[in-house]
Structures are given as structure tokens and as C-alpha cells.
Amino acid sequence: MADMKALYQEVIMDHNKKPRNYGKLSPSTHHAEGHNPLCGDHISVTLNLAGDKVEAIGFEGEACAVCKSSASMMTVAVKGKTRDEAETLTQDFLAMATGKMDMSTPNNMGRLAVFAGVRDLPTRVKCAILPWHTLHAAFNSVQEVSTEADADPMHTS
Amino acid sequence: MNAPTFKPVPSLDVERIRADFPILKLQVNNKPLVYLDNAASSQMPQQVIDRIVHYQTAQHANIHRAVHYLSETATHEYEVARRTLQKFINAKEDREIIFTSGTTEAINLVMHGYGRKFIKAGDEIILTTLEHHSNIVPWQMLCEETGAKIRVVPINDAGELMLEEYEALFNERTKFVGVVHISNALGTINPVKQMIAFAHARGVPVLVDGAQAAPHLKVDVQDLDCDFYAFSGHKLCGPTGIGILYGKAKTLESMQPYKGGGDMILSVTFEKTLYNTIPFKFEAGTPPIMAAIALGAAIDYLQGIGMDKIAAHEQSLLDYATAQIIEMPDVRIIGTAKHKASVISFAIDGVHPHDIGSLLNQEGVAVRTGHHCAQPVMNRFRVPATSRASFAFYNTMAEVDALIAGIRTVQEVFK
Numbered sequence: 001m002a003d004m005k006a007l008y009q010e011v012i013m014d015h016n017k018k019p020r021n022y023g024k025l026s027p028s029t030h031h032a033e034g035h036n037p038l039c040g041d042h043i044s045v046t047l048n049l050a051g052d053k054v055e056a057i058g059f060e061g062e063a064c065a066v067c068k069s070s071a072s073m074m075t076v077a078v079k080g081k082t083r084d085e086a087e088t089l090t091q092d093f094l095a096m097a098t099g100k101m102d103m104s105t106p107n108n109m110g111r112l113a114v115f116a117g118v119r120d121l122p123t124r125v126k127c128a129i130l131p132w133h134t135l136h137a138a139f140n141s142v143q144e145v146s147t148e149a150d151a152d153p154m155h156t157s
Numbered sequence: 158m159n160a161p162t163f164k165p166v167p168s169l170d171v172e173r174i175r176a177d178f179p180i181l182k183l184q185v186n187n188k189p190l191v192y193l194d195n196a197a198s199s200q201m202p203q204q205v206i207d208r209i210v211h212y213q214t215a216q217h218a219n220i221h222r223a224v225h226y227l228s229e230t231a232t233h234e235y236e237v238a239r240r241t242l243q244k245f246i247n248a249k250e251d252r253e254i255i256f257t258s259g260t261t262e263a264i265n266l267v268m269h270g271y272g273r274k275f276i277k278a279g280d281e282i283i284l285t286t287l288e289h290h291s292n293i294v295p296w297q298m299l300c301e302e303t304g305a306k307i308r309v310v311p312i313n314d315a316g317e318l319m320l321e322e323y324e325a326l327f328n329e330r331t332k333f334v335g336v337v338h339i340s341n342a343l344g345t346i347n348p349v350k351q352m353i354a355f356a357h358a359r360g361v362p363v364l365v366d367g368a369q370a371a372p373h374l375k376v377d378v379q380d381l382d383c384d385f386y387a388f389s390g391h392k393l394c395g396p397t398g399i400g401i402l403y404g405k406a407k408t409l410e411s412m413q414p415y416k417g418g419g420d421m422i423l424s425v426t427f428e429k430t431l432y433n434t435i436p437f438k439f440e441a442g443t444p445p446i447m448a449a450i451a452l453g454a455a456i457d458y459l460q461g462i463g464m465d466k467i468a469a470h471e472q473s474l475l476d477y478a479t480a481q482i483i484e485m486p487d488v489r490i491i492g493t494a495k496h497k498a499s500v501i502s503f504a505i506d507g508v509h510p511h512d513i514g515s516l517l518n519q520e521g522v523a524v525r526t527g528h529h530c531a532q533p534v535m536n537r538f539r540v541p542a543t544s545r546a547s548f549a550f551y552n553t554m555a556e557v558d559a560l561i562a563g564i565r566t567v568q569e570v571f572k
Contacts (some may be wrong), residue, residue: 005519008512008570036270039511039527040541062541082483124515 007117011069019068020077025058034061036126036147041067045134052082059134064127066118071131071133073112083139090132097128169470174208174462177202180326181551182336191559196341196369196500196547197525205394208454211383212447220446221420221437236447238453239436245456246386248379248403254542255402255409255436256449260368262337263290263387263402264269265320266439268295269362272333278304280332283361283565285310285318286537287340287483290530292366296335305332309366316343316492323352327359334363338370342531342545343492344475346370346541357382362408368392372549373471373498375464378403390448393457396544402439408436416441432537467550471499474548488564491538498547504530505564508571509539516570517544 024029029045034125035042043061048056057079059071074093078086089108095101096109099119118124126147137145175181180200183190190333192200212234216229220235230272236251243251257263272295276282282296284307296307308331309324318336334356339346345373353363362384371375371388378386385408404412414421414432418441423431432438447557459467482488487506505513514526525545528535 004515005566005570008516012512012570039509040535041509041511064511066512066515121515124511127511 004117006112008065010114012065015069015072016065019059019072021058021072021079022060025056028056028058030138030141032134032143032145033139034130034137034145036063036067036130038123038147039064040127041127041130043067043071043131043134045071045118045131045138047135047138049083052084054078054083054086055083059131062143063130066115066124066127067130070115070123070128074131074135077110077112078135087136087139088120090136093130093132097125109129167235169462169466169550171553175520177204177458178532179203179206183522185523186519191520191522191556191563193548193552193556193560194493194523194525195372195552196358196392196545197395198397198460199372199549200551201394202458204458205396205451205455205561209396209447209451212450216450217447219443231446232484234450234453235444238255238449240564241453245376245460246371246401246403247377247379249557250406252435253403253406255404255439256444257400257402257439258288258398258445259389259391260366260387260398261400263385263400264366265295266402267385267387267404268299269415270439271289271362272296272299273302274411274413276303276305279330279417280305280308281308281326281328281330283308283310283324283326283331283334283336283356285336285347286312286533287316287318287337287343287345288335288533289337289341289366289368290532291368292335292337292364293533300456306330306549309533310336312345312534315494315537316340316345317494318345318347318352318536320348320351324355327356327361327537331356331359331361334361335366336363337366337368338376339367339373339498339499339500340492340534341369342529342534343494343502344369344497344547345492345494346374346496346498347455349383349495353382369500372459375467377428383410390452393432393455394458394559395452396445396448396514398445399452404435406435409439412439414441418442420444421481428442434521462550470550471548471552474552474554474557475499477554478546478548478560480560481557482564485561485564485568487568491540491543500545501547501550502543502545503564504540504543505567505571508567510544511566512571513544513564516567517563520559520566522560522563524525524560530553 025046029049031046041063047057057075115128118128216230218231219230240251242254296547308326356363364385366382372392386403391397421441489504491502510526527542
């Protein structure tokens with residue numbers, strides 16, 4: 001198993017303490033709320049699409065360090081990208097976090113690769129992917145999303 | 158706060174006990190496993206594992222059915238287990254012991270068998286803030302169906318039930334009380350005997366959720382005078398999939414069956430079915446025979462050690478851990494009742510419980526994090542979740558030290 005402590009030391013020192021793009025955009029063109037009922041995590045994602053481009057994005061909420069850091073790094077990663085690029089990155093992130101990505105070959109994860117270690121901890125996978133599910137929901141005008149049911153990584157094929 | 162009250166219990170040879178539990182020899186993340194999630198599920202000693210192997214290799218067949226050797230053997234062993242459980246909680250008769258799949262099913266059985274028959278629109282059911290979801294949701298389902306109402310006993314800042322509020326909730330519409338013996342989230346030991354006496358004086362029956370109590374203290378259902386007592390096998394060093402509903406014979410007889418099927422009938426025609434007597438009326442279908450027999454063996458094992466010695470050792474672990482945690486900066490114990498079982502729910506300022514759990518796991522320390530299926534308790538203390546260390550008789554003072562060191566590590570990472 002990847003060393004969780006190293007993951008923590010890397011991301012916590014940075015994004016958990018100083019989350020980027022923290023806050024709610026108002027007005028926003030797209031928004032969604034994400035819940036993880038297992039641990040009570042709750043985050044909101046708001047964004048503004050200018051044409052097809054994520055011009056601005058914000059997140060807010062009460063969550064564990066893994067979730068918060070993932071959200072913070074997500075906003076950095078998708079800002080300025082097109083919606084399609086952001087959705088592709090989301091799919092890749094989900095694949096990585098659930099252990100379906102071969103991390104030994106080149107990939108587009110960049111700094112997000114730090115979250116690959118959560119794949120061995122199913123309960124923490126949900127923490128890491130909650131922001132990405134919420135982003136996906138925002139793009140698709142689904143206003144509430146949960147890590148249980150359809151969005152449960154353990155239930156997807 | 159006084160110095161840690163480290164009171165070794167010389168009569169409990171923990172090292173010898175630990176040798177009975179193969180799983181405790183595991184290494185997790187290259188550290189010795191420190192298993193402090195006993196309130197969720199306890200581990201199984203070799204004696205119980207051996208009993209399972211013996212049953213499956215030499216005694217298994219379906220019970221209460223055939224006349225052949227194996228069926229008679231399995232039936233005998235299953236009924237021996239029932240009597241072991243009867244004596245364990247001092248029930249008057251063995252037919253008052255119903256095998257269920259666990260505490261949850263036991264409570265659902267009471268809801269369906271008793272609640273749906275006797276509780277009507279406008280009636281009131283008293284529950285407490287400390288209840289596990291399994292003693293809340295079935296009653297909510299009943300209320301939705303019947304139009305009955307739930308009234309809730311509040312708790313104080315220490316996590317103790319407010320008894321004067323409990324008593325004030327009673328009125329002529331009160332038809333049932335459900336109360337947890339020991340809170341799984343906080344460890345509070347509730348004064349259930351006193352609460353039962355108060356309810357009985359008003360003709361109201363009481364169900365006690367004993368999931369956390371049965372493993373940690375001597376339960377005497379006749380002394381408590383409860384109408385129902387529910388608990389699970391897997392918190393008692395037994396397997397999952399088995400639990401007990403105790404009910405007073407008269408009450409059980411008055412109830413309707415919960416599940417229909419084989420073994421719960423005397424005769425079946427398409428015109429009319431005659432139900433079997435208790436306990437079989439409530440044990441439809443082939444029960445978890447192996448699990449019931451293994452639970453019997455687990456009870457034998459625990460009684461071999463002695464519930465009094467188990468309680469004393471766990472109390473010293475609790476005192477030792479509490480005294481240290483209370484001194485730690487930025488760590489808060491949630492649930493500080495005067496009478497507590499060996500459960501410590503805690504919060505570390507600025508650190509989410511899931512992060513605590515993952516980092517403790519890195520040190521080999523297993524604790525539970527989350528809302529502990531007790532969201533009303535979490536809401537009362539305005540926390541989404543806590544971390545919970547829960548001790549069993551096989552835990553050691555050195556393991557408490559490992560927990561404390563683990564908490565320090567978490568705080569360093571988050572510094």
C-alpha cells in the first residue's frame with residue numbers, strides 16, 4: 001500500500017491548509033452539492049463557463065483533508081480548461097483513484113497523481129473523488145450528488 | 158485530573174488470553190496490529206474457530222427435521238447453545254431465547270411482531286438520543302405505517318440521559334420504550350433497570366438494545382425485568398450473522414410471527430396454518446446453525462474468563478486511556494458520563510476523523526471513524542463524526558500507549 005503518511009505530508013501541508021479557489025461564485029453558470037453520507041463530508045462546487053471554457057471555479061465545504069485537498073487541486077487543474085477537457089480529466093482521476101489506471105505508463109495526472117494511493121482504501125477513495133463527482137454533476141446540471149448509490153466507486157463497473 | 162489510575166488486574170492474564178486470538182498476531186503496515194474497534198466487532202479466539210471447524214467437519218445437518226444421526230446431533234448442539242445463551246443472560250426459560258441474525262433483526266422482529274400488532278395511530282414510543290440507528294429506523298417505519306409517534310429522551314453535555322425528561326415524556330398514549338443499555342458512540346451506561354421500573358409502573362413494556370452491553374458487563378434480564386433484550390454474536394467473540402432476542406415468554410406468545418416459512422409452523426394447509434410455539438414461531442427457515450453453536454462456544458469462552466474480570470480489565474484500560482487523552486492539547490473526549498463502558502469517542506481540533514483513522518491505520522492502530530450509526534448523538538454534540546477507540550479484554554496498556562502515540566503522530570502531520 002502506498003504510504004498514506006507521505007500523501008498527507010505532501011497534500012496537507014499545502015492544499016488542506018491553504019485551499020485554492022475556496023468560496024462560492026455568485027453568480028455562477030453551474031453548481032452542485034456533493035455529500036458523503038458515510039463521514040458527513042459536504043462540499044459545493046460553483047463554476048462559470050465562458051463559452052466552453054471554465055473561466056472561474058470555486059469550492060466550499062466541510063470535509064476531511066483528502067477531500068479538501070482533492071477539491072483544491074481539482075479547481076487548479078480544471079481552471080482554464082474546456083468542459084470536455086475537464087470531464088476527461090475527471091474520468092481519468094476516477095480511474096486512477098479506483099485503481100483502474102496503470103500508473104507505470106505516462107498519464108495526464110501531473111500533481112494529482114499523489115492521490116493514486118487512495119485506491120487501496122475504498123472508504124478514502126470516496127473522499128478523494130467526491131469533488132470530481134460534484135464537478136461532473138455541476139456540468140450536467142445535477143444539483144445533488146452523493147458518494148453512495150450511482151456515484152459509489154465500489155458499484156461502478 | 159488525577160494521575161493515570163493504572164490498576165493492573167492480576168487475575169486476568171492478558172498475554173495468555175491474547176495467545177488465543179490468532180488475528181492479534183497480525184502486522185498492519187509493518188506495525189503490530191492494535192485492534193481498538195471492538196465496539197464494531199470483536200475478534201474470535203481459536204476455541205471458537207475450532208468449534209466451527211468441528212461442527213462443519215463432524216456435526217452438520219439441518220435441524221428440527223430429520224431423524225438421522227447428524228440432524229439429531231446438530232439439533233442437540235443448537236439447543237445446547239440456546240441454553241448457554243439463556244444462562245448467560247439469566248433468562249427464566251430457554252424458549253425465551255430467539256436466534257436472530259443480530260441485534261438489528263432482533264429489534265425488527267419486535268417491531269413487526271409486537272409493534273405492528275399492539276401499537277396504533279396516536280400511540281407514542283419513547284426512544285433516546287443515544288440510540289443506534291437500528292433502534293430508531295424500525296420504529297420510524299412503524300410510525301409511518303401506523304401513525305404512531307416517537308418521543309425522544311434528551312442527553313446532557315456529558316452524554317447522559319436526562320431521566321427527569323424521560324419521566325416527563327410518559328402519558329396515557331405511551332405504549333413502548335426502546336433504550337440502549339450502553340451507547341455505542343459514547344460508551345454511556347444507561348440506568349436501564351430504573352427506567353424499566355418507571356415504565357412498568359405505567360404498564361409500558363421496554364426493549365433494551367444490549368449490543369454493547371452484553372460483551373462488557375454481566376446482564377441479568379430477570380433482574381432488569383426488561384420485556385425484550387437484543388444483542389449480537391459478533392461483538393461477543395462469536396461469528397457474524399447470529400444474534401439474540403430475549404423476550405418474556407408471555408409477551409412473545411402474544412406476538413404475531415415476523416417471518417413465515419419452515420420450522421415456524423405446526424401444520425400448513427392452504428386454508429389455515431398453525432404456528433409453532435416459541436421460540437420456533439420466530440425462527441422461520443433454516444437458521445444459522447453453525448453460527449449459533451459457535452456463539453455458544455464464545456459464551457463458554459467468555460464465561461471461562463469471567464464477565465466480572467472482563468469488565469474490571471476493560472475499566473482499567475478505559476481509565477488509563479481517558480487520563481492520558483484528557484491531558485492532550487487540542488483533543489476532546491466526546492461523552493464523559495460518570496458510568497461508562499470502554500469506549501472513547503474523541504475529536505482532534507482541525508483534523509477530520511477520517512484523516513485520524515487513516516493516519517492511525519498507518520501506525521497499525523484500528524479505530525472506528527464516522528457517525529457510528531448514531532447521527533442524533535453526533536448532532537447533539539455538533540460534530541459530523543468522531544474517532545472511536547473501543548477496548549476489549551484482550552487489549553493491553555501498551556496498546557493504549559500506541560493509540561496515544563498515534564494521536565501525537567496525527568497532530569504532528571497536521572501541525
